[in-house]
C-alpha cells in the first residue's frame with residue numbers, strides 16, 4: 001500500500017498542470033483548523049457528538065448567517081439555511097428531491113462538468129443554454145422555455161466555472177421573473193461568490209430566496225478547505241421544509257454535524273475572515289501572473305477576459321483546434337489544462353480551454369503557460 005498522501009488528479013512531480021482546479025497546499029489552513037478545533041474541545045459537551053438537528057446546529061447556522069450577511073452585504077437569516085456536505089452533495093440532494101428521472105434540467109453552456117454527471121446519475125436530461133460575457137443569454141433561455149418544462153435551471157452565477165464571468169444583476173432579475181412565470185427552480189451554485197479579487201460581484205442569488213423559487217448553494221470548499229465537505233443551502237421556508245422532510249436527512253440528522261462545530265469556532269473567532277482575506281490577496285497575485293503570462297504567450301492566438309474572482313481563465317482559440325487531442329500531448333511536456341469539450345453539455349466547445357490559477361505559485365503559473373504555448377502551434 002502506498003503511503004503517499006494525494007488527491008484525485010494530482011499531477012506527477014515536475015508537472016505544472018493548469019487543469020487542476022484545487023487550492024495549492026500552502027493555502028490549506030491546517031493551523032486555523034487546529035486553533036478552531038482546540039476552541040471547540042475546550043468547551044465540548046458529549047451531546048455535541050450526537051446526531052444533529054436536521055437543518056444544522058442552530059449556533060452554527062447563526063454564525064454562518066452573520067458571516068454571509070457581511071459577505072453578501074445583505075441580511076441572511078439563520079432560518080433560511082440548511083447544512084450540506086458541500087455543493088456536490090447539495091446538487092445530488094436537490095436532484096433527488098426536486099426532480100424525477102427523465103425530467104429536463106437546464107444548464108449553462110459551458111458549465112461545471114462534474115455537475116453533468118450528478119444530474120445524469122439521477123436520470124435527468126440536460127439541455128444547455130448558451131452564455132456570453134454577462135452570463136446566461138436570456139433570448140436562448142426564453143426559446144428553450146418554449147420547448148421544455150425544466151425542473152430547474154442550474155447556474156454558476158458568480159465567477160463562473162469555467163467562464164470566469166458574472167451573470168449581470170439585470171439578468172438575475174429577469175431569470176427570477178421567468179422562474180415564477182414558468183414554474184422552475186433556480187439552483188444557483190454560489191461556490192465562488194465570496195472569492196472576489198477586485199470589485200464585488202452582483203448580489204448573490206441567496207439574497208433573492210424570498211422573491212422566487214431559489215436554492216442558493218454555498219460551500220466551505222473554496223473559502224476554507226475542500227476536505228471539510230461542508231456547505232449550505234439558502235432558501236425560502238417552503239423549499240427548506242421539503243429539504244427537511246427527506247429520508248436521508250431524517251435518518252442521519254444534520255449533515256457533517258461535527259465539522260460544523262469546528263467551523264463555527266473558525267467563524268466566531270474571526271479566523272475565517274482573516275483566511276479569506278489572505279486567499280484573496282494570494283489569488284489576485286496569481287490572476288495577475290497568469291494574465292501577464294497569457295499576454296506574452298497567447299496574445300496572438302487566443303482571447304479571454306480576466307476573471308475578477310474564482311479560479312479560472314477561459315480561453316477561446318482564434319483558429320479551430322481540437323484541444324482535447326492537445327491535452328494528451330501536454331502530459332508529455334509536463335504541463336496541462338482542461339479542454340473546452342468537457343464543459344459542454346453537447347460535445348462542443350473544442351476550441352476552448354480552461355486554465356486554473358488556484359493550484360500554483362506565480363512562478364509556476366508563468367512557467368506552466370510558457371510550456372503550454374508550443375503545443376498550440
Ligand SMILES: Cc1ncc(COP(=O)(O)O)c(C=O)c1O
Pocket residue numbers: 021085086087088089112156161189191218219220221226231
Ligand atoms: C461550480 C462548482 N460547483 C461545485 C464544486 C464542488 O463543490 P464542493 O467541493 O462544495 O462539493 C466546484 C468545485 O470545483 C465548482 O467549481
